[in-house]
Amino acid sequence: MSTSVHPLIRRLAEVLALRPEAPAIEFDGHWHTWGELAGPAARIAALTRTHAVDGRAPIGILLRNTPAHVTAFLGVLGAGGTVVAINPSRGEERTRADLIELDLPLVLGLPGDLAAVVPDDTPTGSLAGLFTGPTPEYGVDPLTCDVAVRMLTSGTTGPPKRIDLGYDMLAHSVIGTGFRTLPAPAEPRTGVAIVNAPLVHIGGVYRVLQCVAEARPFVLLPRFELESWARAVRTHRPRAVSLVPAALRMVLHSELTREDLAGVAVVTSGTAPLAAADADAFYEKFGIPVLTSYAATEFGGGVAGWTLADHREFWATKRGSVGRAQGGAKLRVIADDGGALPAGEQGLLEVAPGQLGPDAGWIRTTDLARLDDDGFLWILGRADQAIIRGGFKVLPDDVRGALEAHRAVRGAAVVARPDPRLGETPVAMVELRSGAHTDADDLTAFLRDRLAGYEVPTEIAVVPEIPRTPSGKPDLGAVRRHFADPAVPGGSHPTAGAEVAAAGAQVSPAAGEAPVHGAIAAGGEHVR
Missing domain, CATH: 3.30.300.30 (ANL, C-terminal domain)
Structure with missing residues (x-):
């Protein structure tokens, strides 16, 4: 393979060819080997190159957590294209409008998703039957796209927007700061990871690509569901697992015991604030420390987090912090006039992510924060909320x-x-x-x-x-x-001063606002 090929593409190709018969992804009780992924990924890569326009190939994927979608993701990257993340769960009308606006040269997905949301004049590729057919060589003559993934943000406060993640940024996140020179593993890893983060979220992209880059086999779950997650933990006894706060609270308040989580040495938690009391309660029940982190799609992954060493030394005095800068990131807190604030004072957080290289400029967030003299970061809320x-x-x-x-x-x-x-x-x-x-x-x-x-x-x-x-x-x-919604009953409004009474009645979701069931995913953070 040419030395001009991007290190991330080279690493993915080397891992897929490392030991073709070794297990790679377990899904629904069935293992797919690295060799079974390599052929379909190569076919997707060839398809991507044929749909390139002016040397660029932004390929939409209607992403779901299945081996076929993982393989399509690897295929587009193997061609040096750009994965444009499409969430088919956002509703047919919104997704179709999104695709019309994007005007992509090719959209990949399952047949039902393609038929439901893709405009008639958009070329499509079905992922059904992806694991059968001829096998071209993977990673040959890749394109020269700078953007690896056009990622959707989580859409917590408004409509999701897309953020471009470059090949360098992604390689820094999943391989490390020395991604240009670090060699691929000599053998596949033996420990099995558990991935339940959705591929439409940066946590899912990070965890899947990290596992592939490490040649680590992993269980792929369609979503977080307590029973299937616990079964995977009991079966494979991973050393580290990732749980977003909502999932962590489900595990904490479940009937699971220390024995169910035997083998787990650490839990990482990100994507949303986690109360220190919940982390303490989790440790009290299971004897497992919880390492929180701070990340964003715009940063290409994590920029602050706890390590086990820091947890042992500082948790008692720094509980509630999201840890210290990591991965070469720089953090500072600024006042309204843009001036840097001293340790201990509250202001807006600015980040220079390590994923953007040593010359990264400061990115201003909307998070209120403070830093202490030891570099520990507290997120105090969002200024725009x-x-x-x-x-x-x-x-x-x-x-x-x-x-x-x-x-x-x-x-x-x-x-x-x-x-x-x-x-x-x-x-x-x-x-x-x-x-x-x-x-x-x-x-x-x-x-x-x-x-x-x-x-x-x-x-x-x-x-x-x-x-x-x-x-x-x-x-x-x-x-x-x-x-x-005026149809929602209950509630009371203030009549005088700041002291008010809340509603006395329990209320159900408004019509048309059915809650999303089981859509819980975990971010993936390095454990040191």
């Missing part, structure tokens, strides 16, 4: 954390609702643990001992499940629509 209630600032994460401290609450989401007198007030959606019972009056009384009066929500809706994005975060747009 702060609720201004009659002149008082309410941070939704503070209210969410207080609600999730209630013994009956599995998860919560807090958003602003317009108010004619106070400007806006916080409202909350709450999902209960299995078999637990409470109501809005009880939750309001619980919050009054933990929050200022102006922070207490004016309405609390107890629902069967909080609607979530594919990455497992609450879908705040859906939560806002729930409270904006």
Whole structure:
């Protein structure tokens, strides 16, 4: 293979050819070998090259968590093309409109997805029967696209947008800072990883490509589901597993025991805030430390996180932090005028991601944060989600954390609702643990001992499940629509001052706002 081939493409090709008979992906109880992936990936690569326009090949994939989709992903990268992530679960009308706007030269997917959402004049390639047919050579004469993946963001606060992840950025994330010179593994790994993060999210892309780059076999789950996840953990006894906060709370409040998680030495958790109390409770129940991290699609992966060594030394005094800068990233907190703030002061977080190289510029986030003298980072909430209630600032994460401290609450989401007198007030959606019972009056009384009066929500809706994005975060747009729907009963509005009462009635999701079931995914962080 030519030395001009990008190191990421070369690494993927070397791993697929390393030991063709070795197991690569377990899905639905069946193992696919590396050799079984190599042939289909090569065919997708050849198809990608034939659809290139002016040396570029942005290929849409209607991504689902199956071996065929993983193989298609590897095939487009093997051709040096650009994977354009398409989420077929966003609804047929929105997905079709998205594809019309993108005007792609080729869209890959399962036959049902292609028929449902792809415009008639767009060329398509079916992934059905992908694992049969002739096998051309993989990674030959790749194109020279700079962008590896046009990734969808999670769409927590609004419509998802696309972020370009370059080949260098992706290689830095999944191989390491020395990706240009690090050799491929000499043998496939023996430990089996578990991947339940969706491929439409950066966590899924990261975890899958990291496993392939390491020649590590992995179990691919369609989504996080407690029973299938626990079965995979018991069977393969991985050393590290990844759980987003919603999934971690499901495991924490389940009937699983230490024996069920025997072999697991560490849990990594990202994509959304995790309460320190939940991390402590998880350690108390299972004896497994939880290492939180901070990442974003725009950064191409993680920029801060805990290591096991830091956890042993600092957790007691730094609990609640998301760890320290990693992977060559630089962090700073700035004031409104753009000046850097000293340690301990709150401001907006700026990041220079290591994935963008040593000369990366500062990226300003919308996260309120503080850094201490030891470099530990605390995320305090999002500046663009702060609720201004009659002149008082309410941070939704503070209210969410207080609600999730209630013994009956599995998860919560807090958003602003317009108010004619106070400007806006916080409202909350709450999902209960299995078999637990409470109501809005009880939750309001619980919050009054933990929050200022102006922070207490004016309405609390107890629902069967909080609607979530594919990455497992609450879908705040859906939560806002729930409270904006006049057909939704319950709730009370402030009549005087900041002290208000919350709704006394439990309410169900508004019509047309059925919660997303089981759409929980985990990010993938390095464990050191």
